Amino acid sequence: MSPETPAEQRLSAETILRAPKVLLHDHLDGGLRPGTVIDLAEAIGYKALPTTDPEALGRWFRDAADSGSLESYLETFAHTCGVMQTEEALVRVAAECAEDLAKDGVVYAEVRYAPELFVERGLSLEKVIEAVQVGFAQGERRAAVGGHRIRIGTLLCGMRQHARSLEIATLAVRYRDEGVVGFDIAGPEDGFPPTRNLDAFEYLRTNNAHFTIHAGEAFGLASIWEAIQHCGAERLGHGVRIIDDIETGADGKVHLGRLARYVRDTRIPLEICPSSNVQTGAATSIAEHPIGLLTRLKFRVTVNTDNRLMSGCSMSSEFAALHEAFGYGLADLQWFTINAMKSAFIDFDQRLELINTVIKPGYAALA
Numbered sequence: 016m017s018p019e020t021p022a023e024q025r026l027s028a029e030t031i032l033r034a035p036k037v038l039l040h041d042h043l044d045g046g047l048r049p050g051t052v053i054d055l056a057e058a059i060g061y062k063a064l065p066t067t068d069p070e071a072l073g074r075w076f077r078d079a080a081d082s083g084s085l086e087s088y089l090e091t092f093a094h095t096c097g098v099m100q101t102e103e104a105l106v107r108v109a110a111e112c113a114e115d116l117a118k119d120g121v122v123y124a125e126v127r128y129a130p131e132l133f134v135e136r137g138l139s140l141e142k143v144i145e146a147v148q149v150g151f152a153q154g155e156r157r158a159a160v161g162g163h164r165i166r167i168g169t170l171l172c173g174m175r176q177h178a179r180s181l182e183i184a185t186l187a188v189r190y191r192d193e194g195v196v197g198f199d200i201a202g203p204e205d206g207f208p209p210t211r212n213l214d215a216f217e218y219l220r221t222n223n224a225h226f227t228i229h230a231g232e233a234f235g236l237a238s239i240w241e242a243i244q245h246c247g248a249e250r251l252g253h254g255v256r257i258i259d260d261i262e263t264g265a266d267g268k269v270h271l272g273r274l275a276r277y278v279r280d281t282r283i284p285l286e287i288c289p290s291s292n293v294q295t296g297a298a299t300s301i302a303e304h305p306i307g308l309l310t311r312l313k314f315r316v317t318v319n320t321d322n323r324l325m326s327g328c329s330m331s332s333e334f335a336a337l338h339e340a341f342g343y344g345l346a347d348l349q350w351f352t353i354n355a356m357k358s359a360f361i362d363f364d365q366r367l368e369l370i371n372t373v374i375k376p377g378y379a380a381l382a
């Protein structure tokens with residue numbers, strides 16, 4: 016936001032906090048409270064943490080994730096996953112996730128994780144999924160008692176570098192009436208194209224199930240094209256590299272390539288995570304982030320946190336950063352929020368109800 020922006024258009028932190036927000040891309044193992052990581056490590060005798068001071072540990076996660084490459088960013092997950100190997104740990108982390116998001120003004124969130132990462136100490140995949148659902152329900156109840164209404168939908172992830180996607184997709188379908196709303200594949204993009212998991216996507220489509228794919232974060236257009244046209248992804252996790260198919264001429268005219276036009280015109284939601292992209296080097300700064308141009312071109316842009324612990328962010332801090340960098344006001348924040356709600360994997364009537372009874376009235380009250 017430029018210094019000349021009139022004071023009446025400046026949004027206070029309190030206004031942004033109170034604005035209803037919808038989050039589609041948040042990793043359960045990327046959003047722990049530092050104090051919880053320490054407690055859980057102690058409970059199971061996990062000795063590999065770099066420090067046991069909560070504040071210093073929070074800083075360590077942000078710094079380690081700031082290294083500029085996706086691969087080393089993913090290394091920080093060794094610690095969070097390392098302490099999430101028991102039922103009690105999973106319940107606690109999921110409950111706190113729901114509570115923290117609710118306190119941040121998030122009214123609907125889809126939180127994702129890969130069940131196969133939490134079986135090191137003998138939990139079955141089913142036990143992992145059930146424990147997380149118990150935790151989300153607990154957190155939703157505790158948030159409601161505190162006056163914050165939130166609903167969490169779960170996305171189960173397969174890991175690109177492993178070969179268990181079909182098995183996880185089967186579980187996503189099996190648990191779809193118990194709060195699991197969709198599927199995703201995560202992990203390193205380079206060298207692991209989404210088409211490696213075609214059997215999982217075919218299974219999901221056959222079963223009328225929903226899925227998004229991490230594509231177009233570290234890797235370019237080929238990955239986005241495969242995710243949409245070969246795999247049938249309904250949304251793109253990140254998708255920022257779609258910018259590589261958009262050219263701005265010397266005359267300032269913007270030209271969209273065919274893939275960019277397809278993504279925009281078929282309203283494929285982009286799950287954009289600004290701070291995370293800056294940390295992994297997918298964008299140089301928030302101010303230079305492609306979200307500015309993509310928003311101007313009316314792509315279906317949504318704003319997301321990705322990993323709140325590693326990026327030291329929240330939905331409110333992401334909105335505040337965008338307000339600061341691009342001058343987005345309440346109408347823009349509502350647009351991102353409704354884009355996200357429209358793109359959620361829950362039933363259409365439930366999305367509509369949240370838009371009409373929670374989101375629109377919430378923004379109207381702030382205006």
Ligand SMILES: [Zn+2]
Pocket residue numbers: 040042201229252321
């Ligand atoms: Zn992600």
